[in-house]
Amino acid sequence: MNRDSTLRAWLDDHGAMIERIAYSYERRPALVAELVQETALALWRALPSFRGDSSEKTFIARIAHNVSVSHVRKAARARWTPLSDALSDTLADEQPTPDEHADQRDRRALLLNAVRDLPLSLRPVMTLHLEGFSNGEIAEALSLTANNVGVRLTRGKTHLKKQLGNVT
Amino acid sequence: MNASNDDLDLKSLWQDTAAPDVDDLINSVRKSRARMWQLLAVELVGTIGALIMMAIYTVWGVFGDRYWFPVGLSVVAVGVQAWTWRWRAGLWHALSDAPIDLLKLQRKRTLMNLKLARYYFWGTPICLLLGLAFAFLAVDDGFSAGFSEPVRVTLLISVSLLALLTIIYGGRMTNRCKRDLILIDARINEFEGNEK
Numbered sequence: 001m002n003r004d005s006t007l008r009a010w011l012d013d014h015g016a017m018i019e020r021i022a023y024s025y026e027r028r029p030a031l032v033a034e035l036v037q038e039t040a041l042a043l044w045r046a047l048p049s050f051r052g053d054s055s056e057k058t059f060i061a062r063i064a065h066n067v068s069v070s071h072v073r074k075a076a077r078a079r080w081t082p083l084s085d086a087l088s089d090t091l092a093d094e095q096p097t098p099d100e101h102a103d104q105r106d107r108r109a110l111l112l113n114a115v116r117d118l119p120l121s122l123r124p125v126m127t128l129h130l131e132g133f134s135n136g137e138i139a140e141a142l143s144l145t146a147n148n149v150g151v152r153l154t155r156g157k158t159h160l161k162k163q164l165g166n167v168t
Numbered sequence: 169m170n171a172s173n174d175d176l177d178l179k180s181l182w183q184d185t186a187a188p189d190v191d192d193l194i195n196s197v198r199k200s201r202a203r204m205w206q207l208l209a210v211e212l213v214g215t216i217g218a219l220i221m222m223a224i225y226t227v228w229g230v231f232g233d234r235y236w237f238p239v240g241l242s243v244v245a246v247g248v249q250a251w252t253w254r255w256r257a258g259l260w261h262a263l264s265d266a267p268i269d270l271l272k273l274q275r276k277r278t279l280m281n282l283k284l285a286r287y288y289f290w291g292t293p294i295c296l297l298l299g300l301a302f303a304f305l306a307v308d309d310g311f312s313a314g315f316s317e318p319v320r321v322t323l324l325i326s327v328s329l330l331a332l333l334t335i336i337y338g339g340r341m342t343n344r345c346k347r348d349l350i351l352i353d354a355r356i357n358e359f360e361g362n363e364k
Contacts, residue, residue: 004194007194007197008190008194011188011190011193011194012187012190015187015188015190015193016183016185016186016187016188018188019185019187019188020182020183020185033188036188036193037193037196037197037200040193040194040196040197041196041197041200041201042263044197044201045261045263046263046264049264050264059264062264062266062267063263063264065267066263066264066265066267066270067263069267069270069271069355069359070259070263070270070271070274104181104184107181108181108182108184108185111178111181111182115182119358119361120355120358120359121358121359121360121361124267129179130178130179130182130183131179131182131183132179132183142266142267143265143266143267143268143269152361157175160178
């Protein structure tokens with residue numbers, strides 16, 4: 001498989017994860033779209049360095065986090081967005097849905113905001129946990145020890161619980 | 169509902185999103201790559217063009233027997249181009265490193281940028297003064313010996329304009345680097361769990 005078709009396969013399989021990771025750093029959909037595009041370009045560039053030492057999902061998650069975390073200028077532009085604007089921005093593109101779907105959508109938006117409000121020391125760990133990564137995979141993706149991941153996960157869950165209250 | 173069910177519920181809630189348009193993403197990657205190649209081609213043509221012009225002027229005898237001048241300018245042109253490419257390579261090669269290592273590398277690069285910006289800001293007035301000296305003082309046996317008055321005036325105007333632009337650019341770059349540095353430091357602290 002050549003580089004382009006590998007990138008396509010990766011984006012097909014993990015595009016949604018990349019977008020969710022970008023949303024955990026940025027509030028505005030336009031900036032998220034930019035971050036997702038930059039992650040795609042970074043993946044294309046990094047493809048030759050992928051040796052299969054870790055799973056492709058771990059590799060992609062690490063690059064997606066790194067692209068987002070190193071975007072200080074975009075963060076500076078976005079940091080003054082009021083939370084209510086961000087929430088309506090996030091929901092703006094979604095189609096009207098039946099009540100139960102609207103409820104699901106609201107709960108998801110709340111979860112997204114709660115994750116985004118986590119300190120940076122906990123956010124990537126929590127994001128990958130929500131993506132279904134095991135503690136070992138999170139440790140590998142973020143170059144942390146398994147113990148450290150465990151501690152951060154516990155603190156992250158406590159933070160989330162506090163933020164979300166009885167959402168779940 | 170127990171903690172494990174809560175966790176599963178949160179995971180399914182989190183993952184319940186549509187995938188982005190992959191065709192759009194692939195197109196954006198292609199466009200970015202095309203832009204990079206176009207920029208590279210334009211810069212290569214510019215640098216090679218400058219070298220050819222320098223060679224032609226030398227053959228025409230514009231610089232007389234001061235061969236060090238075209239050679240020096242050519243070396244500077246090639247050096248600046250090579251340095252620009254290295255600089256513009258950015259952080260992409262380190263994007264598969266650990267996030268904290270990437271942030272520390274980004275901090276190091278921003279500090280280098282800040283030094284460079286200060287050099288632009290303070291170095292250009294010195295260059296301007298040197299330009300003035302070359303153009304008007306060293307008339308007999310200095311660099312500008314043999315250059316006519318219009319050439320000296322053109323040189324002065326060019327150097328002044330270049331210096332002014334560089335000072336403006338250096339000032340803006342300094343401010344931007346300082347802002348970036350504050351944000352990067354905050355991110356490093358936050359990432360290491362030292363947030364207040």
